[in-house]
Amino acid sequence: MQGRPGAAREPPAWQGLPAGLSHRGRHTEHADRGSRPNYRRRARGSGLGASGIFRDSATAHSPDRRFSFSRTAMSDDAKKYKDTVLLPRTDFPMKAGLQQLEPAMQKRWAEQNLYGLIRAARRGKPAWVLHDGPPYANGDAHTGTGMNKILKDMVVKFRTMQGQDCPYVPGWDCHGLPIEHNVLKELGGKKPENMTSVRLRELCLEYANKFVSSQREQFKTTGTLGRWEQPYLTTSAVYEANVLRVFEDLFARGYITRAKRPVHWSWAAQSALAEAELEYEDRTDPSVYVRFPVLSFRPDSAVGTALRRLGDSAPRGDAVALLIWTTTPWTLPANLAVAAAAEAEYALATYTRGGKAEAMVVALELLGAVRDKAGLQDLKTVATFKGRELDGTRYRHPMWGRSCPVVFAEYVTLSDGTGLVHTAPGHGKEDFDTGKRENLPAVCPVSANGTYYAGQRLAQELDLAAGFKDDAGWFALLQGQHIFKANDLILEKLKADGWLLHHEPVHHSYPHCWRTHQPVIFRVTEQWFVAIDHVDPVHAERGDTRTLRQRLLDEISRVQWFPAWGEKRISSMIENRPDWCISRQRHWGIPIPALYDAETGEVCMDAVSVQHLVSVVEKHGSNAWYDDANWPVEKLLPDHFRPDRFKGRKLVKGDDIFDVWFESGASHRAVMLADPELADKFPAALYLEGDDQHRGWFQVSLILSVATKGKSPFRQCLTSAFVVDEKGEKGSKSKGNIWAIDKGVRDLGADLIRYYFASVNTSEPIPVTYGLIQAAGEGYRKLRNTWRALVGNLFDFDPARHALVYDRLEPLDRWALSRTAELVQEVTAAWERYEFHDATRAVMQFCNVTLSAQYVDVCKDRLYCDKADGDARRSAQTAYWVIADVLARLVAPVCVHTAEEMWGFLPRLDNAQASVHLASWPVCGAEARAPGVAVTAADLYLRRDAELDAKYRLLFRVKGESDRVLDRLRKEKVLGKGYDAAVTLGVTSELARDFAALGSPEELQRELPVVLNVSATAEEAAVDHGALQGYEPAVELKGLWLKVQPTPEEACQRCYRRTGDVGSNPAHAHLCSRCASVVG
């Protein structure tokens, strides 16, 4: 075998040195001691000092130093030969300089209208639309919204590269309470008396537009492409009119109802709230046990009988009570009933409190707990009975003295409290339903701002009898008070009056207004609703009698949800959600197109009137509604647009506006179906928002689209988790743990931020800090440098002239392409699943292991030293070119600027796209032949080859074993570089068979030194390993023994290898035969 160790010829350079030490090993050892660690430390620090770190300062400061040779003790020959070595050459910088690169590139993109070019290139291709969920036009675009835009851009770029037409029209949500709130704050807290609604709304519009402009610029710094100059705004007249059209459709199909119902009410914002506008926060409330004095039990009931049986000793009058429990004492004034569970066991119990005998009715199961809490003495259970025995019982309201009933309700449980539920129909949904069934009025003494009404109004709202006398003083105590202040007042007075059996603070989560962060209350008001259980008559005619709720659930199951649990989440929300309250009592929004009879209050609305109002808004904007001077009611809705009975009547405009969720939920109509570029592309391919939008935008969009268009407005729905800080806390402006996205871009670079977002699992909370993003820079730099190594070797490569056809490529290169093909498949699959971090990890793994540690490392000799235009070198260059091309495209959706930069440095064919963002997504050769799939020349090289995969997997495992031994020998100072070594492999017959299966012995003999990066290898097939003297067993590869020795051969001055044939060409005494023939 050629080059076999031990087959020594003449080793002149070797002799005269201490045994086992090479020239180089010796030399570097001494030269590097001491200075090297210092060099490293400094080099990694903030900067390089000028203190002799580089011994050859001219070299160190030469801009071209990476191609120069720093060794001074070099023979002229060696220098001459060095110039024949084809070292990498490229201007693609190692350091990205994103801060300079990105703005310049974005400017260029804008000038050449890259978005327009991309759209033009995809004209006529299948549409794939990501419909933008509108961020709110208030404040900075921070990391969370920035991430959302980046993820959207990534997906759009990916789908575009796949060959689809992907318009991206960004939008903003511009109406709503927060803007109105902030504008009012600037005005000093509330609307000045003399300011018109129109003026206020103008200020709100200015405010919103200001933030649309600033957020747009912030988003654009991330390199996100889209129709930024014509976004959609919910304040545009066209958008507003389309929102009203959705309402019009719903109204026509009977979905809209107006009713007096309890709704979540923010007294701080003075408006009704939707479910999606609630946030749960912890709160402490008084938990109170209150005695409601019994007026009468039904005489023939078990409890009545038991009480009579007690005879004279029985407590009487107010001493006999129903015990109720509540954590909202402020709702007690609105109490109209007590609800019991008909089938539960109750007890009549006597006890002594403050020396007085009393009796109470309470659930048997809870009796003990009540006694313990209240510290009751002499507790005796007089009787036990089913709840239904309380039928007919009446009690006296302790405040107003009115007689109230005991009723029964399903929801009464015995988990807490007393089993007797204080029922105030005006302040709770269940209470309201109960009250409705029992014909109780929905009393609501609490005004919009959370205070009790005062005077006559309070008496009226409480439905007090005409002759009511405030003997107990409750009326005087409560009127005008804020409810939470009243909690304390009520508690004190109940105690003083003897009605309070026990109280304690209770800590629980409680719904709060998402904007004001104040606790929300339930309050009965007249509101507009979308009926979720409505059966659409249009569908019913066709025999489809499903309720809207059922149709929503059916549509949800047709949508693809990412991650998959999103489906369960949203469907369980839809299953349980109440009707949607769509009216709000604010100024900054789209008016609900309802007019009311000035005298009777009757609603004036029908298909004709609504249609007319839509057209007014479409022409003049919703301000017309508020512009009383120019749009008096008679002009806004002339007689001939009114239902007959309102003709000639005096009407007034309603004050309600639409819930902003109704607006954004209507975007499928106002944008997808209305924008000329999108109208034919409904439904959207994808909605992509934070996972909080399951209850927000996704849900409302579904409701409105399914109700009016019969289908989901999106086919796929992707959610990401929230941005959090290093402590895992949700990012929020108030906590200061979140920063404006453009600041991050300026400090860190857009591509780095994008790379970071592409590298994390976005389905779990996403920590975002400068430190973490900077740490991700390691991966980014590795990508960059690996790519640089590829392109650096293509300086003399023109694919059109030099690329070899696939079949002529060396096996190693075909292996690299096979691995690249595998990468393409892996990355594509990850993108299809929208698991970006899987794709990024695969790319990193590929760069670090497959390329950097394996392929690129072992290709160097061939690329640097082989004949420039020989097939061996061209083969490697062909593979490098394909890989560089593919890699640039694979990272293009993520590192949009860097990939474009790469594209500029890549040797390209004439028909290549000018921008990487116009290029096609890589596809493997075999798949590429599918009709309609864009194929590039590079793609044709992407072929999986299982045999090659297996072969090099084994060879690189051998390399691992060899490296381990080499390292030990280096540390023992036996060896320096790998080329100093010759490796002999002792293999079992089994392993020998494996090797034989990989190729001919000659081929293997040629490849092994290359893969192992040593000068020579030999194979020793031995059955008896005991006979293998001086070998050591491999650690991880069974059946392998290794012997690694310094080879005594002379090193070739050009390629450094000690191949044993140095000097075979007399013209070049210090070159190996290969180099000699190359140099010529």
Added chain:
RNA sequence: AGAGGCAUAGCUCAAGGGCAGAGCCUCCGCUUGAUAAGCGGAAGACGGCGGUUCAACUCCGCCUGCCUCUACCA
């Protein structure tokens, strides 16, 4: 109060019923021809307790910890 998710090396993340992989960090070495780079080596992990199995980090149950969601129950 219910539902769900997560728990792997100092850090960030993988895989998969059968020797647990990578990047960063640390340490050691090589190289000076990817050089503000590159290569090699070393050290380093399956939250706890049970169960199924020949075999569990993986499947199942329970517990603990963190997070999210849902609901508001008086």
